[in-house]
Amino acid sequence: MRRSAVIAISLCIVMALFGAAVMAQDAPTVAVITPYLAQPGTQFIVEGFQAAADEKGWNVNVIDTAGDVAAVISRIEDMVNQGVDAIVINVDPAQVAAGLQVAADAGIPVFGMDAGSDPLLVTNVTSNGYAMAAETATYVADRINCTGRVVMFVFDPYPPVQKRGIIADAIFANCPDVEVIDRITPDVNDGGIADSRAQMEAVLAANPDAGSISAVWAAWDQPALGALQAIEAAGREDEGIVIVGIDANPQALDAVAAGGNFEATVAQDFSGIGAATADAMERMFSGETISQSVIYVPTVLVTQANVADMLDN
Amino acid sequence: MTTEAAAEQARSRPQWGRALRTSGTLIGFLAIIIFFTxxxxxxxxxxxxxxxISQQVSMLGVVAFTMTIVMVMGDFDLSVGSMASLAGIIAALLFRDSQPVLAGVIVALAVGLLGGLFNGILVSYIGIMPFVAxxxxxxxxNGLAFLLSGGETIFGRDIPADFSSFARGGIPIGSVGERTLLFPNLTIVALIVLALVWLLLEQTTLGRRLYAIGGNAEAARLGGVRVRLxxxxxxxxxxxxxxxxxxxxxSRVASANPTxxxxxxxxxxxxxxxGMTMSEEGEPHVLGTLVGVLILGVLDNGLTQMRVDSYxxxxLIGAIIVAAVTSSSLAKRGR
Known part of the structure; x- marks a missing residue:
């Protein structure tokens, strides 16, 4: 029994030291709660927020619930109870609505970082899907001089990707000499590459003449990678078919760096999203009303010119 | 000293020792509460x-209380987490198919019963070690949950408001400022399960037989207990x-995800x-499990509020579990 008392007391001391280290001062206290800290994109976002908040002298408490979405609600409740000045979430707000309601009832503002819009959020800071699609569709239109036959890979059932497709539709429709020969919705159950490759193989078979396909515009990177594989497998990589994707996933960056048909993709500025969230929060702390329900952070078109910088990051 | 007094002292000393041995965890729990206070x-x-806290631990509570039933017999059920995911997915798929909430809930619970039946057949009739089975x-x-859901999270309009609002609701018990204080529905469910498991294990013949199996399955069988059943x-x-x-x-996250x-x-x-560290014989008891659940929940809640880094x-939580079990086994060795 004496031993267990010793253990209990020493644990209390350890915890008290932690307590002393983290408690103190009057600066705003902000909790960042996410289940996805292990994912690289989220890590950059949170680090970006933390760096900006450190500069402003805020106390930031980053809480990772390691994939557990219900625990995000629990931690929101704890933070509301603790009376923090603001909460930041990086998770689908619909799934943590129970927690958002608790925060709203207590008058504690919640910001979304690449989270999704929700009336219970002050604002959601993210990338503009319309703008990303405009970047790559414009790139294609310019590369082929607004003339030629284009294959599109889209996915309309998923709203964030659907909005990319309609922008590309508009840009290609504005080039009278561009003909969209196919608008393909690949089966994404296998991750999107394999089925896109099969679909592209069918398009290549149906258009056997060199120069009969000018470009492939894909609403995200996986179909673009599948199309690249199909074109290379068919031995048609020297026909000058331009391929573009969106998201700048590592495989796509490698493909762009390799200098083949895959010429461009779009990278989200993750640390910029974190920093912009901190800026919006600072405006709110200083009494301003944030009227934008979504704040967009500019994205970066990645081509041969700047892909090396992206790979370094 | 009279012989009577000596006998009295001899009787009382082991009782003191017993109290100290079994209350270490409870004292630790109180120390944690005082520390956070x-x-x-x-x-x-x-x-x-x-x-x-009661709402936050309610889900863990229900799983842990019913886990106590198999652990009483010295068995384990490692499949409870993936069964929990599977049940959520099945209910959500039925909701997506426009089935009523009650139907989704009943089918999901039936799947839990069937999964438990399957575990029980493997362990008890085929004789596979519970850990392996x-x-x-x-x-x-887990695979089934992924297969049925296609690996996706089912959320949004697919989940009826009647289902998700249950976890947000409760019985009004007063108000703090302008906020109405609710006694959460999830807490009520957990308390009902706690009461049922307590009745089963502590107040029925079935419960006593389960403890007998945990003590010595062979002796229980020879004593006429239908161990397999x-x-x-x-x-x-x-x-x-x-x-x-x-x-x-x-219901709490208004969505279902296969993991x-x-x-x-x-x-x-x-x-x-x-909870087992609080019992003289080292047996699981559901009220001990309740203390265990509360220790985990209170630590999560308190350390979050103290802004201790999540990692x-x-x-710390792992260390406290190890410390509790260590102190209890040291105390028992020293008796």
Whole structure:
């Protein structure tokens, strides 16, 4: 029994030291709660927020619930109870609505970082899907001089990707000499590459003449990678078919760096999203009303010119 | 000293020792509460915070209380976490198919019962070690949850408001400022399950027989206990509890994801172990499990409010579990 008392007391001391280290001062206290800290994109976002908040002298408490979405609600409740000045979430707000309601009832503002819009959020800071699609569709239109036959890979059932497709539709429709020969919705159950490759193989078979396909515009990177594989497998990589994707996933960056048909993709500025969230929060702390329900952070078109910088990051 | 007094002293000394041996964890729990009360003044000991905690641990509680039933017999069920996920997915798929909430809930609970039946047959009739059998079914249930959902999270309009609002609702018991204080529905469900498991284990012949199996299965069998059937029943109850925990989770997050229950299994086993340190014989008792669940929930809640780093928090919680079990076994060796 004496031993267990010793253990209990020493644990209390350890915890008290932690307590002393983290408690103190009057600066705003902000909790960042996410289940996805292990994912690289989220890590950059949170680090970006933390760096900006450190500069402003805020106390930031980053809480990772390691994939557990219900625990995000629990931690929101704890933070509301603790009376923090603001909460930041990086998770689908619909799934943590129970927690958002608790925060709203207590008058504690919640910001979304690449989270999704929700009336219970002050604002959601993210990338503009319309703008990303405009970047790559414009790139294609310019590369082929607004003339030629284009294959599109889209996915309309998923709203964030659907909005990319309609922008590309508009840009290609504005080039009278561009003909969209196919608008393909690949089966994404296998991750999107394999089925896109099969679909592209069918398009290549149906258009056997060199120069009969000018470009492939894909609403995200996986179909673009599948199309690249199909074109290379068919031995048609020297026909000058331009391929573009969106998201700048590592495989796509490698493909762009390799200098083949895959010429461009779009990278989200993750640390910029974190920093912009901190800026919006600072405006709110200083009494301003944030009227934008979504704040967009500019994205970066990645081509041969700047892909090396992206790979370094 | 008279012989009477000496006898009295001899009687009382082991009782003191017994009290100390079994109350170490409880003292630790009280120490944790006192520590947080001092370090988080005002909010930690408030009623809203404790209602929060009760709601936060309700899902773990239901899974841990029913896990206690199989652990009484010295068995384990490692499949509870993936059963919880599977139950959520099945209910959500039925909701997506426009089935009524009640139908989704009943089918999901029935799947829990069937999964428990399957575990019970493997362990009790085929004779596979529970660790291996339920490790296998853990993977099977997990795969099934992924297969049925296509790996996706089912959320949004697919989840009826009647289902998700249950976890947000409760019985009004007063108000703090302008906020109405609710006694959460999830807490009520957990308390009902606690009461049922307590009645079963502590007040019925079935419960006494389960403890007899845990003490010595062979002796219990020779004593006329239908060991196989009882083990089967115990696993079925644990399966239903896991499914109910999964439904509560799905209601709380208004969505179902094929991995969302995964964290429940280890926490449930840890809670039962913490509870076992409070029993003289080292047997699991459901009220001990309740203390175990509360220790885990209070640590999560308090350390979050003290802004302790989430990874440090995990290390501390693990260390406290080890310390509790260590002190209890040291105390028992020293008697």
């Amino acid at each position: 001092i370090n988080i003044p005002g909010t930690f000991l408030s009623l809203p915070n404790w209602l929060n 339920t490790l296998g079914t853990l993977t099977m249930f 009882l083990r089967l029943i115990a696993f079925m109850l644990t399966g239903v509890g896991a499914a109910l925990g999964g439904l509560m989770y799905a 969302q229950g995964a964290g429940l299994m280890l926490d449930a086993i840890a809670a039962v172990f913490l 440090v928090r995990e290390i």
